[in-house]
Each structure stands twice: as structure tokens, then as C-alpha cells.
Amino acid sequence: MALIVQKYxxxxxxxxxxIKNLARRVARFKALGHQVVVVVSAMSGExxxxxxLAREIMQEPDPRELDVMVAxxxxxxxxxxxxxxxxxxxxxxxxxxSQVRIVTDDAHTKARIMYIDEERIRKDxxxxxxxxxxxxxxxxxxxxxxxxxxxxxxxxxxxLATALKADxxxxxxxxxxxxxxxxxxxxxxxxxxxxxxxxxxxxxxxGSKVLQIRSVExxxxxxxxxxxxxxxxxxxEGTLITFEDPENKDSNMEQPIISGIAFNRDEAKIMVLGVxxxxxxxxxxxxxxxxxxxxxDMIIQNMGADGTTDFTFTxxxxxxxxxxxxxxxxxxxxxxxxxxxxxxxxxxSVVGVGMRSHVGIASQMFRTLAEEGINIQMISTSEIKxxxxxxxxYMELAVRVLHKAFELEEA
Amino acid sequence: MALIVQKYxxxxxxxxxxIKNLARRVARFKALGHQVVVVVSAMSGExxxxxxLAREIMQEPDPRELDVMVAxxxxxxxxxxxxxxxxxxxxxxxxxxSQVRIVTDDAHTKARIMYIDEERIRKDxxxxxxxxxxxxxxxxxxxxxxxxxxxxxxxxxxxLATALKADxxxxxxxxxxxxxxxxxxxxxxxxxxxxxxxxxxxxxxxGSKVLQIRSVExxxxxxxxxxxxxxxxxxxEGTLITFEDPENKDSNMEQPIISGIAFNRDEAKIMVLGVxxxxxxxxxxxxxxxxxxxxxDMIIQNMGADGTTDFTFTxxxxxxxxxxxxxxxxxxxxxxxxxxxxxxxxxxSVVGVGMRSHVGIASQMFRTLAEEGINIQMISTSEIKxxxxxxxxYMELAVRVLHKAFELEEA
Numbered sequence: 001m002a003l004i005v006q007k008y009x010x011x012x013x014x015x016x017x018x019i020k021n022l023a024r025r026v027a028r029f030k031a032l033g034h035q036v037v038v039v040v041s042a043m044s045g046e047x048x049x050x051x052x053l054a055r056e057i058m059q060e061p062d063p064r065e066l067d068v069m070v071a072x073x074x075x076x077x078x079x080x081x082x083x084x085x086x087x088x089x090x091x092x093x094x095x096x097x098s099q100v101r102i103v104t105d106d107a108h109t110k111a112r113i114m115y116i117d118e119e120r121i122r123k124d125x126x127x128x129x130x131x132x133x134x135x136x137x138x139x140x141x142x143x144x145x146x147x148x149x150x151x152x153x154x155x156x157x158x159x160l161a162t163a164l165k166a167d168x169x170x171x172x173x174x175x176x177x178x179x180x181x182x183x184x185x186x187x188x189x190x191x192x193x194x195x196x197x198x199x200x201x202x203x204x205x206x207g208s209k210v211l212q213i214r215s216v217e218x219x220x221x222x223x224x225x226x227x228x229x230x231x232x233x234x235x236x237e238g239t240l241i242t243f244e245d246p247e248n249k250d251s252n253m254e255q256p257i258i259s260g261i262a263f264n265r266d267e268a269k270i271m272v273l274g275v276x277x278x279x280x281x282x283x284x285x286x287x288x289x290x291x292x293x294x295x296x297d298m299i300i301q302n303m304g305a306d307g308t309t310d311f312t313f314t315x316x317x318x319x320x321x322x323x324x325x326x327x328x329x330x331x332x333x334x335x336x337x338x339x340x341x342x343x344x345x346x347x348x349s350v351v352g353v354g355m356r357s358h359v360g361i362a363s364q365m366f367r368t369l370a371e372e373g374i375n376i377q378m379i380s381t382s383e384i385k386x387x388x389x390x391x392x393x394y395m396e397l398a399v400r401v402l403h404k405a406f407e408l409e410e411a
Numbered sequence: 412m413a414l415i416v417q418k419y420x421x422x423x424x425x426x427x428x429x430i431k432n433l434a435r436r437v438a439r440f441k442a443l444g445h446q447v448v449v450v451v452s453a454m455s456g457e458x459x460x461x462x463x464l465a466r467e468i469m470q471e472p473d474p475r476e477l478d479v480m481v482a483x484x485x486x487x488x489x490x491x492x493x494x495x496x497x498x499x500x501x502x503x504x505x506x507x508x509s510q511v512r513i514v515t516d517d518a519h520t521k522a523r524i525m526y527i528d529e530e531r532i533r534k535d536x537x538x539x540x541x542x543x544x545x546x547x548x549x550x551x552x553x554x555x556x557x558x559x560x561x562x563x564x565x566x567x568x569x570x571l572a573t574a575l576k577a578d579x580x581x582x583x584x585x586x587x588x589x590x591x592x593x594x595x596x597x598x599x600x601x602x603x604x605x606x607x608x609x610x611x612x613x614x615x616x617x618g619s620k621v622l623q624i625r626s627v628e629x630x631x632x633x634x635x636x637x638x639x640x641x642x643x644x645x646x647x648e649g650t651l652i653t654f655e656d657p658e659n660k661d662s663n664m665e666q667p668i669i670s671g672i673a674f675n676r677d678e679a680k681i682m683v684l685g686v687x688x689x690x691x692x693x694x695x696x697x698x699x700x701x702x703x704x705x706x707x708d709m710i711i712q713n714m715g716a717d718g719t720t721d722f723t724f725t726x727x728x729x730x731x732x733x734x735x736x737x738x739x740x741x742x743x744x745x746x747x748x749x750x751x752x753x754x755x756x757x758x759x760s761v762v763g764v765g766m767r768s769h770v771g772i773a774s775q776m777f778r779t780l781a782e783e784g785i786n787i788q789m790i791s792t793s794e795i796k797x798x799x800x801x802x803x804x805y806m807e808l809a810v811r812v813l814h815k816a817f818e819l820e821e822a
Binding site: 016050057060070072078084086098099343 | 427429431460461464465467468472473476477479482483487489490491493494495497498504507509510535554555556558594806
């Protein structure tokens with residue numbers, strides 16, 4: 001007998017029929033003797049409908065009141081889900097985030113979970129209930145309704161699995177696992193049976209939008225066994241997210257060298273050229289950017305021959321003009337020759353825990369791109385990832401040739 | 412400075428524009444220096460939409476889970492209302508029934524309010540906030556979400572007014588007050604500036620569907636000053652519901668003799684004829700009816716000359732055949748000659764506190780109906796009401812001639 005937390009996203013609860021389908025899956029797990037906690041999102045489209053309604057009243061909806069409204073989306077789904085389970089003869093009970101008590105800080109619309117009172121759920125589980133919990137929402141210590149921000153239902157699932165010491169947290173979504181790359185781009189892409197937490201983190205943050213990053217971080221922190229599955233397949237085994245033992249990095253000899261290729265065309269590149277090379281220059285450039293709450297991803301600095309340096313970084317495309325405006329104001333002060341932006345770029349990353357113990361991955365990547373005549377504009381590396389920025393128009397080609405070069409289509 | 416509780420029904424919050432309109436009215440009251448608590452229903456149609464969704468999953472939705480779902484209707488409205496108030500520069504804060512804590516018993520879908528923690532609201536009012544509360548819902552002592560049943564938002568308004576010792580509870584609806592009778596039937600019908608609680612109760616239970624009866628009873632019990640107003644009129648004064656001092660029944664000399672004419676075509680008449688006249692017969696007839704949970708309204712028994720008696724009572728039209736079925740089973744046992752039903756009837760009542768101190772109201776009523784050739788089938792009286800059952804087809808005529816005979820069109 002295991003305790004399993006299953007999280008279903010908006011598409012998986014998008015209609016009464018899909019909710020009935022979900023209930024049948026839960027019933028199969030119950031029939032095997034497992035205890036099941038179900039975390040559900042709002043029915044697809046509902047959150048946007050509620051935000052739209054709020055905007056008809058207030059252009060920038062008040063965060064506290066928006067949370068009050070938006071939290072109703074999951075509240076409807078938990079009631080429907082509990083009823084669907086009862087229709088199958090199961091004992092079921094629903095809880096809002098506030099009822100569980102999933103206690104968060106008071107940062108409305110993007111709250112963080114502080115702790116969970118799991119007592120009530122544990123008692124219900126022991127009494128034979130399937131417990132249905134509203135994802136994405138909580139309550140602050142003063143009793144105000146909060147939400148965790150978009151995608152927060154994943155975080156709710158992982159946090160509940162942590163609090164309940166669940167054997168597994170299953171994230172049901174519309175894909176059947178994590179792939180070596182996006183199958184829409186590379187038909188040969190292969191589902192990974194398992195992937196390490198760190199690789200998952202890189203793949204997710206690089207644009208493989210399977211799981212919300214925060215939930216993966218959370219799972220990693222608390223060593224929750226996390227599995228991504230399809231809610232439209234009956235018997236898929238999905239992709240298991242594993243956590244390496246930090247004491248023994250090479251524990252898994254079977255680990256493939258490269259797990260996948262991630263890509264992202266949401267970034268823009270900003271170049272600050274011909275800056276006098278002196279201490280503090282990075283701060284003078286990035287300080288005002290951080291003050292404006294613009295997130296920066298890659299940062300690269302190259303010394304020139306003439307005592308000046310070129311400073312390049314990437315931001316989200318939507319924020320390029322804002323960032324350029326800020327830099328134009330400080331350009332004279334920092335003595336830069338030129339400030340330039342380019343939003344016709346894409347980032348492509350090769351991700352794999354195995355590359356730590358294998359040399360030559362970077363050179364293989366660069367050679368593969370060179371053979372296709374793809375110019376590399378920026379390079380950034382971590383222990384388990386090599387990311388390059390290239391011209392946007394070569395992105396699909398780059399992903400395909402890298403997928404092939406690292407033989408990812410083979411099991 | 413007064414403390415006013417304003418309750419707005421589903422039509423009054425039916426669209427973002429109407430909510431903005433509501434906010435403007437509240438702002439006018441705030442500008443006069445009043446403290447305002449706003450109680451809102453779900454947007455019109457929303458509760459039915461949610462119940463429909465539940466029925467797609469479960470034909471007889473589980474009451475606890477239905478409450479979880481249905482309570483979201485008002486939760487959306489409170490958020491929107493608070494935002495609309497903020498847009499006008501007011502400080503506003505919303506609370507669900509559970510957040511207030513409006514504590515009810517655990518009778519899901521028809522819970523009764525036990526007590527209200529009014530501390531939090533009082534503090535917010537003193538801090539200058541308009542407090543927006545979800546009507547129709549509460550929480551039981553175990554933290555389960557409950558609803559008060561249809562129309563329960565009125566009850567929430569009155570209960571909050573009681574707990575806060577408010578100066579007035581204003582019920583905004585789509586009519587501008589209580590009329591001498593339904594203006595759709597009698598164009599000369601006149602809005603009453605005030606009406607006693609007892610008259611209101613008779614008018615409401617007799618079919619003038621302005622206020623939910625439970626809320627009026629509640630207001631009467633706690634002597635809350637209750638006013639019915641139109642949410643579509645800017646400066647109406649509506650109808651004030653007053654409470655007589657029981658020690659001084661004739662305190663108000665100005666009180667008109669008759670306040671209004673109520674009518675109801677939802678009842679059916681059941682006649683049990685030729686029953687041997689012996690003790691216990693009423694119980695033998697009505698006992699099985701009560702056991703079947705059929706509500707009985709009027710009951711009349713007439714002794715015949717031959718030692719038998721005719722027993723007549725009224726039930727809701729929808730339950731006539733069920734009641735007849737039950738009586739057919741016991742007919743032999745009680746020795747009745749015949750059991751017969753008639754659902755082509757209507758009840759018309761003349762209501763007025765003043766009739767207690769004026770003789771001749773009944774005879775004037777009967778004469779008026781006789782002059783029109785309307786036969787009276789049953790008569791039932793209370794201290795402030797005379798009700799007659801007549802052929803359904805004469806209902807409109809009866810209401811019109813009685814309205815004229817008692818000079819109700821005059822101020």
C-alpha cells in the first residue's frame with residue numbers, strides 16, 4: 001500500500017467527462033490498495049474568464065480581491081471531482097487550500113507555501129477517503145485567500161506529497177512524459193524513462209514546459225519522487241524525476257550522457273559595446289536593470305584589445321525595449337560606445353548529467369552547428385548544460401541536428 | 412453617522428456595469444458619513460450554472476460538495492464588488508461566509524445561522540473600509556462550507572445587521588418596495604411607505620415574493636429595521652418594515668386598516684368527504700400526509716347533519732396527486748365516502764394589522780366577492796388576515812375588486 005498524490009491540470013479536468021475519466025483512474029489506484037490524494041487545477045479557460053471579469057471592473061485588479069475570485073476556479077473543480085469519485089462508489093471529500101490549511105505568505109497572486117497542516121487529510125485517508133485538494137491556492141496567517149501564481153497547482157501537489165511523506169507525486173498533464181526534445185519539432189524525439197532533477201530543472205527552465213520550475217525545485221529540496229504522466233493514456237509509466245545522491249555523483253553508470261535538447265525563443269539579446277574596462281562596470285550596467293525588476297538570464301563579458309569591453313546579456317523579449325530605455329539613460333555615465341538590442345535570437349541547450357564525466361560534448365555541439373553553417377552568438381555553460389544563442393531562424397534546424405548528433409532517438 | 416447593511420440580489424450584481432452602479436450607490440452613503448456593509452448574491456444565472464455542472468457528474472449532487480461549488484458564485488461577486496468600490500477611491504475588503512465566520516449548523520444546502528463573529532468586520536468598518544460579505548453561505552463548526560438555501564442572501568444581510576447592531580438593513584431588489592398588491596395585476600397598486608413585520612410575513616407567505624420569509628422572521632425576532640428598495644432607482648425610499656410594540660398594539664393610529672391583497676395559485680384543494688365524525692379523525696387523515704413530508708396550508712372541517720363530517724385542506728399543486736394516492740390507501744380505514752382533489756383553485760387574502768380593531772372587514776370582503784358572483788370555497792382567518800379559496804379563473808378579478816373596495820390605490 002502506497003500513498004500517492006496525483007495532480008491533474010486544467011486540461012485534465014476541462015469537462016465533466018474528463019473529470020469522470022480522472023475518477024476512474026483514481027478508482028484503479030484505490031482498487032490496488034493505495035491511498036490517494038488528488039490535487040486539481042481550475043477547468044481550462046476558467047482562470048482566464050475570471051481574470052477577464054475582474055479587468056472589466058479594474059484594469060489592474062487588486063491582488064487580494066483577484067485571489068478571492070480566481071481561487072473559485074479550483075473550488076468548483078474539487079466539488080465536481082469529489083462527486084465523480086462518489087459516483088464510482090468511493091468515499092471522497094474535498095478541501096480548499098484554506099480548509100486544508102495550506103499556509104502561505106501574504107504575497108497575493110504569487111504566494112509561497114510556508115507550511116501545511118496535514119492532520120485532517122491524514123485522518124481522512126486513514127478513514128478510507130480519497131481526499132481532493134484545490135491546487136494553486138492557500139491562505140495566509142490572517143485568513144486571507146492567496147494564490148501561488150500560474151502553474152502553482154504542481155507546487156501544491158509536491159508540497160502535499162512532502163507534508164504527507166507520500167511515496168510518489170504524479171503530475172498528470174497532456175504530454176506523456178519528458179522527451180529528449182519537443183516532439184512537434186523533432187518527430188524522432190523519445191520519451192525519457194527517467195531524468196534527474198537537475199536535468200529536469202534545466203530542461204524546464206530552458207523551455208520544455210512540462211512542469212512548473214518551482215514545483216521541481218521544491219521536489220528536489222524535499223526529495224519527493226516525482227513522475228510526469230499523461231492523463232489521456234491509461235497505462236503510461238511517464239517519466240520519473242530522480243534525485244542523485246550528492247555524495248555519489250557517478251552512482252548511475254547507466255545514465256545517458258545527454259538527456260535532451262531544450263530551446264527557447266522568448267529571449268532577446270542586449271549588447272553594451274565599447275565600455276571602458278574597469279571594476280564595477282557590470283554592476284553599473286545590471287544594477288539599473290535589476291532595480292527595474294527585469295530578469296536577466298545569460299550574461300557574457302569579453303575583453304577587447306583596446307582596453308574596452310563588450311558586455312552582453314539576455315532578457316525576456318517583452319522587456320527588451322524597457323531595458324534598452326534604461327541603458328540609454330546610463331550610457332553616457334558608463335562611457336559605453338553603443339547599446340544595441342536584438343530580439344531575433346533563440347537559445348538552444350544540450351542538457352545531461354553525464355556530460356560532467358565526459359569531455360568533448362561542447363566541441364561536438366559546436367562542430368555540429370558549424371557543419372550546418374549556424375553561427376554561435378553567445379555561449380553559456382553549467383555543469384550539466386551547454387547553451388548557445390543563435391539566430392532565431394536556425395533554431396529548429398539546430399535542435400534537429402543536435403538531437404541526431406547525440407543519438408537521442410535511440411533508447 | 413449610521414451603520415447600514417445593504418444586500419444586493421443576483422440581478423443587481425448581474426453584470427460588471429451593474430456592480431459599478433452598486434458601488435456608486437455605496438459611495439453616496441459613504442459620502443454622507445455612514446459605515447456600510449455590503450452583502451451580495453451570486454451574479455444572476457451563476458448558481459444555476461454551477462448546479463447544472465454538478466448534475467452532469469451526479470444526478471443528486473452530494474450536498475457537502477454542492478455547497479463547496481455553489482459557494483463560489485458569491486465569492487466571485489465579493490471580489491468584483493470590492494474592486495468596483497476601490498475604483499471609486501474607497502477602501503474595501505471582501506469576506507466569504509467562512510472568513511467572516513458566519514457559523515451555521517451542518518445542514519448542507521439549507522443550513523441555519525448559529526452565530527456570527529463580527530469582530531473583524533467591526534474593526535474594518537472603524538478603519539474606514541466598506542466590508543463586502545458573500546451572502547447565502549457560511550461555515551459549520553468543523554470548517555465545512557455551507558449554504559443557506561435559495562434566497563439565503565437576505566438572511567445573511569439581516570443576520571449581519573443583527574450581529575453588528577446596524578441602524579438599518581436595506582434589501583435592494585428589482586422592485587422598489589412592497590405594494591398593496593402585484594402591480595402587474597392591478598396597475599393602481601401603490602407602494603407602501605411602511606408595513607408591519609406581521610403583514611409583511613403574511614404578504615410574503617401568501618405569494619408577494621419580495622423578501623425571503625426566513626429573513627423577515629429573523630428581522631422580526633431581532634427587531635432589525637428592514638427596508639426594501641430598488642437597485643435600479645437612485646433615490647427611492649422603498650418600503651420600511653416596522654415592528655409593532657407587542658405591549659401597545661394600537662400604538663400607530665395612522666396605520667391603514669388594510670395593507671394589501673396577496674394571492675397564490677400554487678395550491679390545490681383536497682376534500683375528504685363523509686367521514687364518520689369521531690375523535691382522532693383529523694390525525695388519521697393528516698398523519699400520513701405529514702409522514703410523507705407534504706406541507707399542508709389551510710385546514711377546514713365542517714360537521715354535516717348526518718353524523719359525518721367533510722374535511723378539506725390545501726397542499727402545493729405539485730403534491731396533490733401524491734396526497735390523493737396516500738388518502739386513497741387510508742380511505743377505507745377511516746370510512747370516508749369520497750376523496751377528491753381540485754387544483755383549479757386560487758387563494759386570495761386581505762392583509763392588515765388594522766383589521767384587529769375594525770369590525771366588518773370580513774363582511775365587506777365577502778360582499779365584494781358576492782357582488783361579482785365569485786363563490787367562496789374555503790375561508791381561513793388570522794388576526795391580521797382573511798384568506799379565501801376561490802375558483803382559479805376568478806383570481807385576477809377578485810384581487811382587482813378587493814383592491815378597489817378597500818381603497819388601496821389611495822395614499
